[in-house]
Amino acid sequence: MSQIISVRNLSKSYGSHQVLSNVSFDFEGGQIIGLLGPNGSGKTSLIKILTGLINDYSGEVLIDGNKPGKVSKSLVAFLPEKTYLASWMTSDDAVNYIADFYDDFDKAKAMHMMDVFQLPHKQKVKTMSKGMQEKLQLLLVMCRNAKLYILDEPMGGVDPAARDFILETILKNRPEGSTILMSTHLIQDVEEIFDSILMIGRGSLLMKDTVANITKSGKTINDIFKEVFSVDWNF
Amino acid sequence: MTGTSKPKGKFLMLLKNDFLASARVISLFYIALVLLIGIFGICVAVSGADGVSMELASKFTTARNVSIILSILVSFLLIFVTFFFVVYDFFKSLFSPQGYLSFTLPVSSNQLLGSKVIVYGGWMLLSYAAFMFTSVFLMNYTADQVIGMDKISLAETFLAMLGDFPSTTQIVAYLVYMIMMFFVIFLSFVSIVYFSITVSHVRLLQKHSIVASIVIFFATAIAFLVISFKMTEIVNFVMVFNEDKTLSFGLLRPDEYLTGNALGMEVTPGFAFLILDIGMFFLTSYIMHKKVNLK
Numbered sequence: 001m002s003q004i005i006s007v008r009n010l011s012k013s014y015g016s017h018q019v020l021s022n023v024s025f026d027f028e029g030g031q032i033i034g035l036l037g038p039n040g041s042g043k044t045s046l047i048k049i050l051t052g053l054i055n056d057y058s059g060e061v062l063i064d065g066n067k068p069g070k071v072s073k074s075l076v077a078f079l080p081e082k083t084y085l086a087s088w089m090t091s092d093d094a095v096n097y098i099a100d101f102y103d104d105f106d107k108a109k110a111m112h113m114m115d116v117f118q119l120p121h122k123q124k125v126k127t128m129s130k131g132m133q134e135k136l137q138l139l140l141v142m143c144r145n146a147k148l149y150i151l152d153e154p155m156g157g158v159d160p161a162a163r164d165f166i167l168e169t170i171l172k173n174r175p176e177g178s179t180i181l182m183s184t185h186l187i188q189d190v191e192e193i194f195d196s197i198l199m200i201g202r203g204s205l206l207m208k209d210t211v212a213n214i215t216k217s218g219k220t221i222n223d224i225f226k227e228v229f230s231v232d233w234n235f
Numbered sequence: 236m237t238g239t240s241k242p243k244g245k246f247l248m249l250l251k252n253d254f255l256a257s258a259r260v261i262s263l264f265y266i267a268l269v270l271l272i273g274i275f276g277i278c279v280a281v282s283g284a285d286g287v288s289m290e291l292a293s294k295f296t297t298a299r300n301v302s303i304i305l306s307i308l309v310s311f312l313l314i315f316v317t318f319f320f321v322v323y324d325f326f327k328s329l330f331s332p333q334g335y336l337s338f339t340l341p342v343s344s345n346q347l348l349g350s351k352v353i354v355y356g357g358w359m360l361l362s363y364a365a366f367m368f369t370s371v372f373l374m375n376y377t378a379d380q381v382i383g384m385d386k387i388s389l390a391e392t393f394l395a396m397l398g399d400f401p402s403t404t405q406i407v408a409y410l411v412y413m414i415m416m417f418f419v420i421f422l423s424f425v426s427i428v429y430f431s432i433t434v435s436h437v438r439l440l441q442k443h444s445i446v447a448s449i450v451i452f453f454a455t456a457i458a459f460l461v462i463s464f465k466m467t468e469i470v471n472f473v474m475v476f477n478e479d480k481t482l483s484f485g486l487l488r489p490d491e492y493l494t495g496n497a498l499g500m501e502v503t504p505g506f507a508f509l510i511l512d513i514g515m516f517f518l519t520s521y522i523m524h525k526k527v528n529l530k
Binding site for chain 1: 529
């Protein structure tokens with residue numbers, strides 16, 4: 001299988017502050033990859049680079065063989081941590097907007113999922129609860145038949161019931177052969193779904209391996225994460 | 236799985252969505268304006284109709300006068316609302332969390348910026364045209380009522396003041412010149428606004444983005460004026476309205492075309508602004524692509 005993500009000697013700094021330092025890794029397609037690291041580890045910067053939101057970096061980044069740009073953006077479905085929809089949009093407006101730009105968007109499925117998620121078609125984003133906004137954004141992302149899904153903390157700040165719902169929606173609607181790169185702090189809740197792990201800290205790549213290899217010793221991903229990063233909290 | 240990208244199609248989608256986003260508010264003012272002009276028309280028709288009582292005619296005349304004032308007010312307000320949207324939508328859709336959606340669309344930053352320049356530049360021109368049309372139309376009607384002149388005689392009086400000059404060709408050339416100059420000025424205004432907002436969202440200035448964008452706006456506007464002035468000093472291309480009703484063009488000094496009854500219109504500043512606008516477009520697009528930091 002070809003490399004869906006290929007990163008070579010990636011470095012990024014903001015002024016004198018280096019957030020990513022000479023990071024290199026590859027991933028084959030068809031996996032669920034956990035992007036793990038504490039706050040400030042460089043996860044968000046890496047995601048912004050992969051999604052084409054940051055373009056001044058050194059090194060090489062390829063998404064399915066394409067540099068981040070128009071083509072790669074048509075292959076990637078991105079779920080940011082923030083609410084990115086315009087407040088005046090209704091659910092229908094949001095669906096039509098995404099359908100206008102992405103050829104792989106399944107509008108019929110989106111309309112059906114809106115009913116399943118109990119999202120009123122004509123309700124404006126600004127009058128929706130945070131939970132409804134998150135459902136709508138998740139729906140917009142998972143109704144695409146993308147090659148790569150990049151999900152930034154999809155379960156951050158939601159209750160356990162909502163976490164199960166989000167996870168189920170992601171797994172149920174993921175097209176066969178697609179890849180998911182998911183950043184999360186809630187390792188315990190999701191570690192069983194990961195095929196591979198990418199752990200970054202202090203701007204460097206600390207671990208990149210399959211879950212099968214990592215857990216051979218009997219330790220969980222959560223245990224490994226604590227071992228790697230507990231040093232940051234021991235003074 | 237598909238990843239097919241149709242650049243032209245996507246640009247049209249950008250235009251469509253930028254238009255829809257702006258039209259939802261701006262169009263309300265156009266609807267209000269059309270309604271007010273409609274009310275004005277009805278009032279004129281009823282107050283002047285045969286068999287209408289003096290009392291009713293008086294009420295409709297009052298309503299007509301109110302509709303004239305409101306129409307001019309709404310058309311004036313329209314310019315400010317459009318200006319507000321030029322700034323607000325650009326900031327909101329690109330540099331607030333909505334930027335996470337806009338900048339991950341399968342389009343280039345040239346297309347993102349180009350769509351906004353076309354849609355909002357278009358709205359600005361249209362709003363100004365609506366204001367001019369409303370003002371001229373209603374003021375002409377008022378003048379007609381107050382001083383008893385109709386449109387034709389008013390125009391004839393104006394032309395008579397200028398003697399036998401200018402000719403139809405000169406009037407057409409003057410109108411084309413004015414329209415082009417307005418177009419370039421609006422384009423420059425929009426491009427300077429977009430440049431200022433974009434630069435104020437690079438990491439270095441982000442903490443003080445409002446102050447930064449205001450300072451950059453005025454600094455850039457002054458730079459535009461200075462550059463166009465200098466270019467005009469070097470190459471002063473002029474359209475001259477000659478006394479013999481002809482038009483001529485040439486590289487002239489002011490003392491060469493501001494003599495006698497000849498009138499010269501400088502073309503160089505318009506070209507200078509246009510060249511600066513094009514440069515500003517690509518510079519803004521580059522900064523947007525390479526340097527902007529989304530929070």
